[in-house]
Amino acid sequence: MLFVRKALVTASVAISAVASAFVAASPASASVWTDSSSSTSCDSQCLVLFYNTGYAGSHTRFSSTGTGSEGIRDLAAYTFLSSGSGQGMSLKNHAASAKARIWSVDSSVTIYYNSGYAGPCDKLHTNERPAAYKLSKTYNNNASVLFRSAKVSQGCVNFS
Amino acid sequence: MARQDLPVVTSRALALVATVLMATTACSAPQVGTGGKSGGQDMDTRSSAAPSASASLPIEKFALTAQESHTVERAKVLLANECLRGFGLDYRIPEPSPLVVESSRRYGIADREVAHDHGYHLPPQAGQADAAKQPTEAQKAILFGTNREGEQQTTSSDGRTIPPGGCYGDAEVQLNGGPLPESDIAVAATIDKESFKRSLDDKRVGQAFREWSTCVERHGYRYQDPMASVSDRAFDTEEPTQRERAVALADMDCKTEVGLLKTWGAVETEIQTRMVKNKSSTLNRLRSFQKRKMSNADEVIKRLSN
Numbered sequence: 001m002l003f004v005r006k007a008l009v010t011a012s013v014a015i016s017a018v019a020s021a022f023v024a025a026s027p028a029s030a031s032v033w034t035d036s037s038s039s040t041s042c043d044s045q046c047l048v049l050f051y052n053t054g055y056a057g058s059h060t061r062f063s064s065t066g067t068g069s070e071g072i073r074d075l076a077a078y079t080f081l082s083s084g085s086g087q088g089m090s091l092k093n094h095a096a097s098a099k100a101r102i103w104s105v106d107s108s109v110t111i112y113y114n115s116g117y118a119g120p121c122d123k124l125h126t127n128e129r130p131a132a133y134k135l136s137k138t139y140n141n142n143a144s145v146l147f148r149s150a151k152v153s154q155g156c157v158n159f160s
Numbered sequence: 161m162a163r164q165d166l167p168v169v170t171s172r173a174l175a176l177v178a179t180v181l182m183a184t185t186a187c188s189a190p191q192v193g194t195g196g197k198s199g200g201q202d203m204d205t206r207s208s209a210a211p212s213a214s215a216s217l218p219i220e221k222f223a224l225t226a227q228e229s230h231t232v233e234r235a236k237v238l239l240a241n242e243c244l245r246g247f248g249l250d251y252r253i254p255e256p257s258p259l260v261v262e263s264s265r266r267y268g269i270a271d272r273e274v275a276h277d278h279g280y281h282l283p284p285q286a287g288q289a290d291a292a293k294q295p296t297e298a299q300k301a302i303l304f305g306t307n308r309e310g311e312q313q314t315t316s317s318d319g320r321t322i323p324p325g326g327c328y329g330d331a332e333v334q335l336n337g338g339p340l341p342e343s344d345i346a347v348a349a350t351i352d353k354e355s356f357k358r359s360l361d362d363k364r365v366g367q368a369f370r371e372w373s374t375c376v377e378r379h380g381y382r383y384q385d386p387m388a389s390v391s392d393r394a395f396d397t398e399e400p401t402q403r404e405r406a407v408a409l410a411d412m413d414c415k416t417e418v419g420l421l422k423t424w425g426a427v428e429t430e431i432q433t434r435m436v437k438n439k440s441s442t443l444n445r446l447r448s449f450q451k452r453k454m455s456n457a458d459e460v461i462k463r464l465s466n
Binding site for chain 2 (some may be wrong): 012019034039040041069073074095101103104105106112113114115116117118120124134136137138139141143146148149150153154155157158159160
């Protein structure tokens with residue numbers, strides 16, 4: 001079953017909302033949640049997106065339960081949370097580097113150019129703590145993120 | 161179309177391939193992969209980045225196919241397990257589960273069956289990693305060479321040297337047969353991304369989007385292009401609604417009606433062909449690296465399986 005993170009902000013609140021330290025998950029589908037940590041020492045799977053290359057600048061961490069497929073269909077509702085350059089900017093199309101913790105060899109996290117898990121993509125999966133010093137196809141063009149816990153090939157071109 | 165192993169890639173060969181690709185019509189049935197050297201399994205070759213059923217994009221000739229990546233993964237697991245044995249550990253990484261391939265979403269939804277069954281949602285995944293089979297923290301230190309905080313672990317508890325990246329990372333290093341050609345990979349990745357970006361500005365693609373939009377409006381929905389429909393916030397639900405499935409079906413049928421996937425694919429192919437030609441020596445060098453890696457993987461599998 002695909003659990004999808006619902007948008008945190010209601011229609012009446014602006015997208016570039018408060019950069020709070022911890023954003024709580026909605027009770028109905030609390031399968032991907034965010035905070036401002038840059039640590040990939042999370043319980044199951046997590047992805048940290050950084051505003052600058054080399055894991056620098058403001059960042060936001062997305063964590064998932066590590067079961068099934070879970071993702072954020074549109075990063076527009078999220079901002080860079082931690083202090084650092086880029087804090088408060090929309091996460092969508094502003095990420096330059098990423099670090100992840102992938103807990104099993106079959107798992108992966110994929111960053112997509114377009115929302116709705118579409119467009120060219122960067123897939124991080126080669127080892128427990130894969131990282132992109134500079135994002136490849138989704139550098140400043142990141143619109144959705146998908147965690148998977150089973151091995152699926154979906155046309156993210158793999159050069160290594 | 162099964163990916164052909166080209167011995168030498170010349171710009172003339174690429175131009176020829178591009179012509180063939182543009183003349184090819186979409187196939188009606190999924191095609192079976194060649195299986196490759198390591199014993200194949202039937203595989204819908206629509207694992208290509210290009211959703212058009214038969215053609216893959218030019219840059220993919222400088223990339224590992226899904227099947228090849230899977231072979232590399234199998235070899236990696238075998239090497240890593242041999243390394244774990246060397247450390248006296250009981251833990252073994254399980255054999256990689258069979259390859260599962262979903263059609264590319266490069267151009268949004270491109271699979272009518274998926275649209276019908278799941279709308280814009282991804283098909284529910286078949287298997288799932290078994291939590292019970294996961295290594296302990298101590299085993300992970302040797303397997304991945306880092307602790308939970310991500311700090312490198314260079315020595316095991318009984319004083320043995322842990323290779324950088326642990327057994328699993330070291331397996332990749334062995335298969336790479338040398339340093340990863342990062343800048344060559346970056347060149348290829350740039351082509352993958354840039355061609356997509358430029359295709360969005362192409363007049364022919366713009367025209368196809370307009371025709372698609374008109375068609376979709378006939379079905380009662382208002383979207384400027386297929387990227388708008390796949391990312392509609394209304395579909396951010398746990399399960400696809402009936403409406404979402406209806407929109408996705410209209411999306412697919414209109415794509416077929418106006419030939420959007422073919423046009424978009426042809427435009428990207430044209431753009432990529434130019435870009436590939438400009439970077440042919442870099443890409444050929446990258447291809448040599450990939451071929452060496454795959455040959456290393458085949459050797460490992462032959463040596464270490466059963």
